[in-house]
Amino acid sequence: MIARREEFVGADDNLLVADRYGDTGRPVVMLHGGGQTRHSWDAAGTRIAALGHVVYCVDQRGHGESEWVPEGNYAFSDFARDLSSISDTIFAETSERPVLVGASLGGLAAMLAEGIQTPGCLSALVLVDVTPRMDAGGVAKIIGFMGDRLEEGFASVEEAAEAIASYLPNRKRPSDLSGLSKNLRHHEDGRYRWHWDPKFIGTKQHTEGVKAVMVEADLVSAAQNLTLPVLLVKGRNSELVSEAHVAEFKEFVPHSDFADIQGAGHMVAGDRNDVFAGAVEDFLLKLDEKALA
Numbered sequence: 001m002i003a004r005r006e007e008f009v010g011a012d013d014n015l016l017v018a019d020r021y022g023d024t025g026r027p028v029v030m031l032h033g034g035g036q037t038r039h040s041w042d043a044a045g046t047r048i049a050a051l052g053h054v055v056y057c058v059d060q061r062g063h064g065e066s067e068w069v070p071e072g073n074y075a076f077s078d079f080a081r082d083l084s085s086i087s088d089t090i091f092a093e094t095s096e097r098p099v100l101v102g103a104s105l106g107g108l109a110a111m112l113a114e115g116i117q118t119p120g121c122l123s124a125l126v127l128v129d130v131t132p133r134m135d136a137g138g139v140a141k142i143i144g145f146m147g148d149r150l151e152e153g154f155a156s157v158e159e160a161a162e163a164i165a166s167y168l169p170n171r172k173r174p175s176d177l178s179g180l181s182k183n184l185r186h187h188e189d190g191r192y193r194w195h196w197d198p199k200f201i202g203t204k205q206h207t208e209g210v211k212a213v214m215v216e217a218d219l220v221s222a223a224q225n226l227t228l229p230v231l232l233v234k235g236r237n238s239e240l241v242s243e244a245h246v247a248e249f250k251e252f253v254p255h256s257d258f259a260d261i262q263g264a265g266h267m268v269a270g271d272r273n274d275v276f277a278g279a280v281e282d283f284l285l286k287l288d289e290k291a292l293a
Helices: 037-048 074-095 106-115 135-146 157-167 209-224 242-253 271-293
Strands: 004-009 016-023 027-031 055-056 101-103 124-128 184-186 192-194 231-236 256-261
Touching: 004 074, 004 157, 016 037, 016 231, 027 037, 027 074, 027 106, 037 055, 037 271, 055 074, 074 106, 074 209, 101 106, 101 271, 106 124, 106 209, 157 192, 209 242, 231 242, 231 271, 256 271
Parallel strands: 027 055, 027 101, 101 124, 124 231, 231 256
Antiparallel strands: 004 016, 016 055, 184 192
């Protein structure tokens, strides 16, 4: 299935670029994690659209081809505001609120949007390896990797692949690096750098402990306010989400469904895309059955 380019306007009049798969059916928005792009969903988006859904894989603000925000507004709440804007645009065109599939950053934005900022902006929610509270060491490791060689960049795509292989030693290194190249920009000095705004890492919520605690409290409140259908997908080998975090989430959202993806870490879709997509498909089919009942 060939994707076609779609554009949305974010909460700060910022351009958001998306790939759209399919023409008719229930709208599904897929939001990637921090430091990723919409292309992390290429395979999953195609599969989900084949079920009869319209899938929008969006580059979040400051990522991929979406606009960088000069003011550096990259708090989780800013990403949530963009999601509300996307939902309003889709609702104006289809009279339906989208299902949201959010990995890491995308999931945090979705919890805040639906649970606090604009309740009712989503029809259902899939959280991919993200809960209101996560392992601080795992979060620090990810931020450390993202910040390493932020300015220096890489001499080649192959060098970037080596850096990822060192960070994720248990993941098989792909022989085709075309997917990785979509996450890099080739600058005039010949260096390759990540395809996201460096200001994203400098956001205060990532660097100030007090602010992080406040954000966590907001996320807990947001989760407790969720009344829509929810699926939590966890990578069994996740560095961020533990069994204790899952148990706590089930207390916050007792009506939620849960899928544990064996052989996957935090990057669930990248590690076990077929199994991940199958879990999302089952959830969507369940929603369709309820709608027809």
